[in-house]
Amino acid sequence: MDNIIEIKNVTYKYTDEDKTVAAVNRVSLNIERGSFTVILGHNGSGKSTLAKLLNGLNKPTEGEVIVDGINTKDEKYELEIKRRVGMVFQNPDNQLIASVVEEDVAFGPENLGIEPQEIRKRVDDALKSVGMYEFRKSAPHKLSGGQKQRVAIAGIIAMTPSCIVLDEPTAMLDPKGRSEIINTLIHLNKDKKITVILITHYMEEAETADRVIVMNDGEIIDDGTPKTVFKNVKRLKEVGLDVPQTTELLYALNQNGFKVDTNVISVEDTAAAIAAALEDKKD
Amino acid sequence: MLNDITFGQYYESRSPIHRTDPRVKIVLTFILIVFIFLSNNIYALIFSALSVLAVLLVSRVPLKMYLKNMKAILPILIFTAVINLFYSSKGTVLLSFWKISITTAGVYRAVFTSLRIILLILISSVLTYTTTPNDLTDAIESLCSPLKYIGLKSAVHTLAMMMTIALRFIPTLIEEAEKIMNAQKARGADIESGNLIERVKALVPILIPLLMSSVRRAYELAEAMECRCYNGGEGKTRMKRMKLSVIDLRMSIYSAILCAGIILLNVLI
Numbered sequence: 001m002d003n004i005i006e007i008k009n010v011t012y013k014y015t016d017e018d019k020t021v022a023a024v025n026r027v028s029l030n031i032e033r034g035s036f037t038v039i040l041g042h043n044g045s046g047k048s049t050l051a052k053l054l055n056g057l058n059k060p061t062e063g064e065v066i067v068d069g070i071n072t073k074d075e076k077y078e079l080e081i082k083r084r085v086g087m088v089f090q091n092p093d094n095q096l097i098a099s100v101v102e103e104d105v106a107f108g109p110e111n112l113g114i115e116p117q118e119i120r121k122r123v124d125d126a127l128k129s130v131g132m133y134e135f136r137k138s139a140p141h142k143l144s145g146g147q148k149q150r151v152a153i154a155g156i157i158a159m160t161p162s163c164i165v166l167d168e169p170t171a172m173l174d175p176k177g178r179s180e181i182i183n184t185l186i187h188l189n190k191d192k193k194i195t196v197i198l199i200t201h202y203m204e205e206a207e208t209a210d211r212v213i214v215m216n217d218g219e220i221i222d223d224g225t226p227k228t229v230f231k232n233v234k235r236l237k238e239v240g241l242d243v244p245q246t247t248e249l250l251y252a253l254n255q256n257g258f259k260v261d262t263n264v265i266s267v268e269d270t271a272a273a274i275a276a277a278l279e280d281k282k283d
Numbered sequence: 284m285l286n287d288i289t290f291g292q293y294y295e296s297r298s299p300i301h302r303t304d305p306r307v308k309i310v311l312t313f314i315l316i317v318f319i320f321l322s323n324n325i326y327a328l329i330f331s332a333l334s335v336l337a338v339l340l341v342s343r344v345p346l347k348m349y350l351k352n353m354k355a356i357l358p359i360l361i362f363t364a365v366i367n368l369f370y371s372s373k374g375t376v377l378l379s380f381w382k383i384s385i386t387t388a389g390v391y392r393a394v395f396t397s398l399r400i401i402l403l404i405l406i407s408s409v410l411t412y413t414t415t416p417n418d419l420t421d422a423i424e425s426l427c428s429p430l431k432y433i434g435l436k437s438a439v440h441t442l443a444m445m446m447t448i449a450l451r452f453i454p455t456l457i458e459e460a461e462k463i464m465n466a467q468k469a470r471g472a473d474i475e476s477g478n479l480i481e482r483v484k485a486l487v488p489i490l491i492p493l494l495m496s497s498v499r500r501a502y503e504l505a506e507a508m509e510c511r512c513y514n515g516g517e518g519k520t521r522m523k524r525m526k527l528s529v530i531d532l533r534m535s536i537y538s539a540i541l542c543a544g545i546i547l548l549n550v551l552i
Binding site: 057079082083087089093095096098100102103106107108109110111112113114115116120123139140141155156159 | 417504507
């Protein structure tokens with residue numbers, strides 16, 4: 001198995017009012033190249049701290065983070081690691097630095113010292129891949145939240161990363177903006193073969209992932225495919241997370257003696273499963 | 284009211300002046316201002332005025348927009364004119380009361396100075412109407428680049444970066460200020476009535492949250508910039524390279540002719 005990121009027994013501690021808190025506590029994790037991973041957890045579960053450990057923004061207190069064979073503690077490769085593992089944050093307004101969309105997208109490649117013609121090409125490609133090419137001359141403050149966040153993603157794509165980490169990119173967006181971002185990420189993962197690590201607390205966004213990791217109090221408490229992770233409804237609720245509504249419905253049905261297949265997530269599959277269970281009952 | 288604010292005052296058009304390199308525009312504007320101030324007789328000044336009018340027409344920005352600018356400086360204009368009116372004691376006396384007298388030389392001076400100021404404002408508004416704030420920033424960075432030979436390289440870059448970020452965040456902060464104002468109004472804050480001191484005091488509950496959130500924004504922006512490989516402009520390239528073209532040469536020649544005309548009129552008459 002080809003791992004793009006290897007997290008080896010990592011602990012990250014910070015001091016808060018004379019108290020040392022371990023935001024991430026002895027976590028070991030491998031991220032497979034080309035995969036779509038979702039990290040779930042409620043506020044304060046350490047998921048954002050974990051994200052910042054992935055591109056060297058935070059350096060582990062103990063343990064090691066290895067990106068493409070490079071240790072994030074190695075200062076020689078500081079920029080190279082940040083180029084390979086791009087990072088998108090929650091508030092799109094606080095990530096865009098230029099007053100013109102295309103100039104903002106060019107910011108990353110410009111910092112890397114790339115030739116002007118090549119930057120032009122990358123900026124156009126990046127904007128096309130997030131569907132924002134028509135807006136290349138616009139001012140960011142005239143765009144919607146979802147559009148701004150797509151520009152922020154384009155700004156990362158233009159640095160040709162092998163992996164993008166997104167820290168709650170949809171938390172400040174309306175439902176329309178949210179689905180724009182998720183569709184963009186699916187496209188980048190499937191068609192551009194970019195590894196995606198999406199940190200969120202929206203369960204619905206985890207449905208399409210290859211792998212779901214659940215964090216609580218700085219530790220990984222569950223790790224698997226969406227179907228296997230969501231099956232454990234009780235445990236998810238214990239750590240303050242909601243399961244998708246479909247899962248919740250099937251769980252409640254089963255709890256109350258209505259036998260139905262729980263191995264589904266999407267609305268269509270759920271409807272089909274319930275219909276099948278009703279057919280069985282008739283017989 | 285604040286939503287559709289235009290910064291700088293850029294007016295979109297495809298005029299030759301819009302297409303001139305921003306660096307050339309800054310330098311030429313500066314030279315023209317110097318020459319307008321050098322025109323020391325009325326003929327030279329009228330010639331400058333006609334030249335400026337020609338520039339305004341070429342810029343394809345509605346004259347209405349320039350007039351709007353004039354309105355803003357009207358108080359300064361009147362003030363300067365009045366001061367100059369009483370300043371000179373030479374020439375024939377037109378009007379005299381108490382110790383003050385208005386002379387022909389004074390009137391001449393008042394008209395002359397006002398006209399100079401008007402021309403100065405007009406020619407600099409051509410620059411701001413035809414150049415986007417971003418282009419202006421880039422041009423200033425480029426024009427200041429010789430400073431790197433005296434060890435000020437990072438200073439030039441930092442200054443340009445600050446200007447870029449400031450321009451980018453003006454609309455964001457205006458939006459935020461409006462939100463905070465509405466939130467405070469919803470809590471019963473009264474910010475629009477009372478005397479000056481009361482109104483200044485009422486601004487405190489708006490400014491403090493705005494300052495707090497700006498600091499938080501700055502912190503997040505710094506992290507985002509770091510994630511985009513920013514390391515203080517070391518080895519940075521630019522996507523858009525400013526290149527001089529024929530139009531820049533032409534603009535320079537026209538400006539040189541105007542300047543020569545002013546000198547000729549100054550010397551000959």
